[in-house]
Amino acid sequence: MFLALRELRFARGRFLLMGSVVALMAALSVILSGLSSGLVDHGVSGLRDMRADSFAFDESVTSDQFSRSTVDVAAVAAWKDAKGVTDAAPVGSALVHAESDAGVQFSAALFGITEGSFLEPDLVDGDSVGARENGVVISDGIAADGIGIGDVITIDRIGTELTVVGTTGSASYGHVAIVYLPLATWQEVAYGIPGEVPSSAYEIATAIALQHDGELADTEVAGTAAISKQESFNASPGYEAETSTMLLIQVFLYVISALVVGAFFTVWTVQRQPEIALLKAMGASSGYVVRDALAQVLVVLLGATALGGAAGWALGAAMPEGMPFVLETIPVLTGFALIIVLGAAGALVAIRQITRVDPLTALGGAR
Amino acid sequence: MTAALTLTDVTLTLPAGDETVTALDHVSLEVAKGELLAIVGPSGSGKSSLLAVAGALMPPTSGSVVVGGQELTGASRTRLSRIRGDLIGFVFQSTNLLPSLTARDQLLMVPHMASGIRAEHRAKADELLASVGMSHRADRRPAQLSGGERQRVGIARALMGDPQVLLVDEPTSALDHARADEVVALLAERAHATGTACVMVTHDLEVLTHTDRVLRMHDGVLGALPAAVLG
Ligand SMILES: Nc1ncnc2c1ncn2[C@@H]1O[C@H](COP(=O)(O)OP(=O)(O)OP(=O)(O)O)[C@@H](O)[C@H]1O
Numbered sequence: 001m002f003l004a005l006r007e008l009r010f011a012r013g014r015f016l017l018m019g020s021v022v023a024l025m026a027a028l029s030v031i032l033s034g035l036s037s038g039l040v041d042h043g044v045s046g047l048r049d050m051r052a053d054s055f056a057f058d059e060s061v062t063s064d065q066f067s068r069s070t071v072d073v074a075a076v077a078a079w080k081d082a083k084g085v086t087d088a089a090p091v092g093s094a095l096v097h098a099e100s101d102a103g104v105q106f107s108a109a110l111f112g113i114t115e116g117s118f119l120e121p122d123l124v125d126g127d128s129v130g131a132r133e134n135g136v137v138i139s140d141g142i143a144a145d146g147i148g149i150g151d152v153i154t155i156d157r158i159g160t161e162l163t164v165v166g167t168t169g170s171a172s173y174g175h176v177a178i179v180y181l182p183l184a185t186w187q188e189v190a191y192g193i194p195g196e197v198p199s200s201a202y203e204i205a206t207a208i209a210l211q212h213d214g215e216l217a218d219t220e221v222a223g224t225a226a227i228s229k230q231e232s233f234n235a236s237p238g239y240e241a242e243t244s245t246m247l248l249i250q251v252f253l254y255v256i257s258a259l260v261v262g263a264f265f266t267v268w269t270v271q272r273q274p275e276i277a278l279l280k281a282m283g284a285s286s287g288y289v290v291r292d293a294l295a296q297v298l299v300v301l302l303g304a305t306a307l308g309g310a311a312g313w314a315l316g317a318a319m320p321e322g323m324p325f326v327l328e329t330i331p332v333l334t335g336f337a338l339i340i341v342l343g344a345a346g347a348l349v350a351i352r353q354i355t356r357v358d359p360l361t362a363l364g365g366a367r
Numbered sequence: 368m369t370a371a372l373t374l375t376d377v378t379l380t381l382p383a384g385d386e387t388v389t390a391l392d393h394v395s396l397e398v399a400k401g402e403l404l405a406i407v408g409p410s411g412s413g414k415s416s417l418l419a420v421a422g423a424l425m426p427p428t429s430g431s432v433v434v435g436g437q438e439l440t441g442a443s444r445t446r447l448s449r450i451r452g453d454l455i456g457f458v459f460q461s462t463n464l465l466p467s468l469t470a471r472d473q474l475l476m477v478p479h480m481a482s483g484i485r486a487e488h489r490a491k492a493d494e495l496l497a498s499v500g501m502s503h504r505a506d507r508r509p510a511q512l513s514g515g516e517r518q519r520v521g522i523a524r525a526l527m528g529d530p531q532v533l534l535v536d537e538p539t540s541a542l543d544h545a546r547a548d549e550v551v552a553l554l555a556e557r558a559h560a561t562g563t564a565c566v567m568v569t570h571d572l573e574v575l576t577h578t579d580r581v582l583r584m585h586d587g588v589l590g591a592l593p594a595a596v597l598g
C-alpha cells in the first residue's frame with residue numbers, strides 16, 4: 001500500500017475521474033435495483049402476498065393465465081382430494097376501471113375470493129371481504145386516492161356497486177391497486193352484462209389457489225394444471241417483459257463497469273511499465289508489485305462504490321411516493337458486490353501484465 | 368582486499384534477427400570493496416550488458432558471476448530478485464525515481480519492499496539524504512528536482528539497502544560539467560566511506576579523475592585503457 005496510496009494522491013486527477021465513473025455506476029445500480037424491485041412489487045406483490053403455494057389454471061391456457069384462464073369452481077373439491085394438497089380455494093381476477101361516489105376514477109385489479117378462505121388479505125382497518133353485501137377490501141393505492149371505508153365504488157360499464165368495508169397493505173397487481181371482493185360479486189362482474197346473471201356464471205373462477213405440503217404429486221387435476229406461485233408471476237401482465245428488461249440493463253451495467261475499470265488499469269499499468277521495471281530491478285518481486293496494484297484497485301473500487309452507492313441510496317429514498325421504487329438491502333448490496341468483484345476481476349486482467357515486465361528494461365533506452 | 372564482484376570468463380550472446388551479437392566476449396573482472404571502477408567505451412560496445420549481467424538482470428550465456436559471495440549462475444528468478452534487493456544497488460540513467468514519491472519516500476521504498484519500515488530506516492534515510500546534500504529537498508517529488516538532484520537522490524536510494532555492489536549507468540549524461548563532477552565525486556566518496564564496490568559506466572572522460580581504476584570496453588572485450596585516451 002506504500003506506493004499505491006502515494007500514487008493515488010499523485011495521480012488524483014486521473015483516479016478521481018475513474019472513481020467518479022465507478023461511483024456513478026454504483027449510484028445507477030442502486031436506482032436500477034430499486035426500480036426493478038419496485039416493478040416486481042407493483043406487478044405481483046398482490047400475488048406474492050397471497051398465502052397460496054400454487055395456482056391451477058385451465059390446462060389449455062399457457063400464457064397470460066390470470067387474464068385468459070377460466071376454471072370450474074367444482075375443481076376446488078377435486079384439488080382438495082389431491083395428494084399433498086392441504087387446502088384449495090377459487091380465485092377470480094380482472095382488471096377494471098371504476099369510479100368512487102366522490103367522482104374519483106381509477107384502475108384496479110379485482111381479486112374475487114370466497115369469504116373465510118386462506119386468500120383473505122390481512123386487514124389494516126375495518127372488516128373482511130363480504131362483511132356486508134358487496135363489501136370489499138381495498139389496498140393502499142386506492143386508499144391514497146382518498147377512498148375509504150364506507151365509500152361506494154362503481155365499476156364502469158357494468159355498474160356493479162361495491163362498498164368499501166376494509167383496507168389492507170400496499171399490495172398491487174399489474175401496476176394497479178387491488179380490490180378484494182366476494183367471489184360471487186366477481187362472477188357477476190366477470191359475466192359482464194348488467195341485470196339478471198345466469199346461474200352458470202356462478203360456477204366459474206380464474207384459478208384455483210392451492211396450499212400444499214412439499215411438491216405437488218400431481219399437477220393436473222380436473223382439466224386444470226397447477227404452477228407454483230413463483231411461476232405464476234410470469235402469468236401476470238407484463239411481468240416477464242419487465243423483469244427481463246431490467247435484468248438485461250443491470251447485466252450491461254456490471255459488464256460495462258468491469259470493462260471500464262479493466263481498460264483504465266490497462267492503460268495505467270502500461271504507463272507505469274518503466275516504474276515497474278525499476279521496482280523489480282530494485283529487488284521487488286512480481287507478487288509485491290501485484291499486491292500493491294491490487295490494493296490500489298480495491299481502494300478505488302471500495303471508495304467509489306461506497307460514495308456512489310450512498311448517493312444513489314439517498315436519491316432513491318427521495319423518490320416520490322407512487323413511483324415503482326423499492327430499496328431492498330440485499331439486491332442493492334449484491335449490486336455493490338458485483339461492481340467491486342467484477343471491477344477487480346477486470347483490473348486483475350490488466351495487472352497481470354506486471355508479471356511480464358522485465359526488470360532489464362530499467363537499464364533504459366540504450367539497453 | 369576481498370572482491371565484492373567477480374566475473375569469470377563471462378560471455379553474453381544476444382539474438383539480433385537471424386544472427387547473434389556477442390555483447391560480452393570472455394569478460395573477467397574483479398571489483399574490490401570500496402573501489403570505484405569506471406568503464407568507458409564506444410556506444411554498443413557492451414557496457415550496459417556488463418551491468419545487466421553483474422546486476423542479476425540477465426543471465427550470461429556462459430561464465431560465472433559472484434556478487435557478495437553469492438553465485439548467480441543457475442539461481443531462480445525469485446532468488447535473483449532477492450539478491451538484487453539485498454546485495455545490489457542500481458543507479459540508472461533514466462527512470463531512476465518513482466514520480467509519485469518524495470525524495471525521502473524513494474529511500475523508504477527500499478526497506479518497505481524488504482521487511483517494512485521501522486524507525487531506524489527513517490533515521491537512515493535522512494542520514495543518506497544528508498550525505499548526498501539533499502536534506503533540504505527531502506519532501507520534493509522528482510518533477511520538482513533538477514537532473515543533478517535526481518541523480519543524487521538516486522545514489523542515496525541505491526545505497527539505502529547497504530549493497531555490496533553499486534552499479535551505475537551513465538550517471539552524468541544529463542548533467543553539465545560541474546554537476547557531473549559533483550555526482551561522481553559523491554559516488555567515489557560514498558564508495559570509499561561505505562566500502563561498497565562501485566562500477567560506473569560513462570562516456571564522460573572528464574569525471575575519471577575521481578575513479579580508482581578505469582577499464583575500456585570494446586566490441587564486448589574488456590581491457591585496460593590506452594594511456595593516450597586520458598591524455
Ligand atoms: N536486447 C538486445 N537484443 C539484441 N542485441 C542487443 C540487445 N541489447 C543490446 N544489444 C546489442 O549488444 C551490444 C552491446 O549493447 P550495450 O547496450 O551493452 O552497449 P553499450 O556499450 O551500453 O552502448 P551505449 O553506450 O550506447 O549505451 C550492441 O551491439 C547492441 O546492439
Ligand SMILES: [Mg+2]
Nearest residue numbers: 366367414415
Ligand atoms: Mg548502455
